[in-house]
Amino acid sequence: MSRLVVVSNRVPLPDKAGNPPAGGLAVALHAALRERGGIWMGWSGKSTGEDEPGPLSIRENGAIQYALTDLTDRDVAEYYNGFANRVLWPICHSRIDLTEYARREMAGYFRVNRLFADRLVPLLRPDDVIWVHDYHLIPLAEELRRRGVRNRIGFFLHIPWPPADIFFSVPVYEAILRGLCAYDVVGFQTDYDVENFAGCLRREGVGEPLGGGRFRAFGRSFVAGDFPIGMETAEFAAIAAKSPDDRRIREMARSLGGRDLLIGVDRLDYSKGIPQRIEAYERFLRSAPEYMGKVIYLQVTPASRSEVPEYASMQETVASEAGRLNGALGTVDWVPMRYINRSIRRPVLAGLYRLAKVGLVTPLRDGMNLVAKEFVAAQDPEDPGVLVLSRFAGAARELDSALLINPHDAEGTAKAIQRALSMPLDERRERWDHMMKRLLSHDVVQWCADFMAHLEPPTHRFLPEPAPAA
Incomplete structure (x- = not known):
């Protein structure tokens, strides 16, 4: 050979x-x-x-x-x-x-x-x-x-x-x-x-x-x-299945206080559509005020290519938008968005995916985006979360049972978030099962x-x- x-x-x-x-x-x-x-x-x-x-x-x-x-x-x-x-x-x-x-x-x-x-x-x-x-x-x-x-x-x-x-x-x-x-x-x-x-x-x-x-x-x-x-679908799913025993995941679950978690995980890059995602999340909260205080959006965004001016500018923009959103809508006992500007170890990340009710993968353009596949692989088959996915990510060509959105359309994305949070269990299971079968056969x-x-x-x-x- x-x-x-x-x-x-x-x-x-x-x-x-x-x-x-x-x-x-x-x-x-x-x-x-x-x-x-x-x-x-x-x-x-x-x-x-x-x-x-x-x-x-x-x-x-x-x-x-x-x-x-x-x-x-x-x-x-x-x-x-x-x-x-x-x-x-x-x-x-x-x-x-x-x-x-x-x-x-x-x-x-x-x-x-x-x-x-x-x-x-x-x-x-x-x-x-x-x-x-x-x-x-x-x-x-x-x-x-x-x-x-x-x-x-x-x-x-x-x-x-x-x-x-x-x-x-x-x-x-x-x-x-x-x-x-x-x-x-x-x-x-x-x-x-x-x-x-x-x-x-x-x-x-x-x-x-x-x-x-x-x-x-x-x-x-x-x-x-x-x-x-x-991705290594079966292995990642096994890691996620063990995550409820992880002390850090248990602490995260307690900190949510019964609120639903939405998660976005992206390298800091202008192609990922993070400012547009924050805008859509804010529109969702303003258009559906019944969710105020009942959801938390966690954005994990490790910095990258900080020597390139466009990336340094993007870091400032995302941090500024997160602060503005929390200042505008937060209360003394609730902040709508948590922003982490560093990487998280893979086992913990798998647990966070599994804990989330909604995965937000909304790049303006992406070759594939393995975060979308990781989110699906990490879900509990009995109670899976919902993937909200940009139609401009390569993953949308395979994960067509996700809620596909146009990341440039803040109102449309806001409606998709609301639909994801209110989706019946039977529909969530059916969508997840279709995508998971694809990921297992095309690892x-x-x-x-x-x-x-x-x-x-x-x-x-x-x-x-x-x-x-x-």
Whole structure:
């Protein structure tokens, strides 16, 4: 069986006992790497503070090698904070207004991809299968091809792919598009993303679909399709089922004082629609005053990318809106919203999901949004909560039994919150059961196997081990 080589911007390292970090992607890819042996390469997250990146650091854990490289301060500023997160991220989330293009940052993005290619090539064997992840590394396959690499190379985009008119606003869109077409398999989260990608090829006149998921562009043929990422559904559900015994969850339940809990969990990002969600929650309370004092909305929002000005501004906005709401509607014995600006450990988070009557997942645009899937997986089958989900999240293509809303429509979202809180038990169970069956049959291990089945020859395919008989 050929080795698997995974390349991503950051590498989730195992703990001292060799266990992978919590989270679906890390769990699935570590399982595949342990099965086949291989390499996980990426940025260490550290900067040398000098003009040259540090040497490649190799760390071994069983059959897996972790290959980490430091970057220079200039690399971090131009490649990561610059082009990746101030051009590609906003463009892919349809926010042209937040795009700040600078030629030096574009040059830094391609320079770091060349660095990754230079450092990866000496580690490769002729039959290795390479799987590259996310928007930071779109040009990597083209750089590897230039260095004579003939291995099968796949790419998975974890964020949305935008319509042609939005994508073409990037000054170097053709180089990005050509880089994507250098892969053998290109995976997107949803069929809508595949349609947008195909539209870019047609509009630019550089490629065309050949049928059966195959495309031809820039003189190459390749596969492009939707591979919606899953989570470790059964494991997460088991963690949530044990949560009522957790002291912190019991304390949280007591603090609610019999009130219904609504929960939102998002990384701090303008794509998540948190200010719009707060506005919709306030409209709900004002339009349904009978719920005043009877509900609490918990928003968990760890800060991220604080070096990027747009994210620092977003942090101020969300904190300000939370304070304004509590000041306007709160009383001496009730605050309508609790805002936590830090991360929460996964077992506690699972318990909070299970405790909640309503899950609010309302991004303005999202590739998938695993929080929606986590909320569903964490529910008590006998008394499940209701998911209120943005139709602009990739998860809406699978979780169609959620209450789908337009996050730009505050009044419509407010009505969905009220409907969720008043939904009869039989309807809640029926909706939850439909979504949970989907999550169990399309978990993260199946997602990994589906992608690999397209990437490598049939004789070398990785398949997940079958579940033990009940």
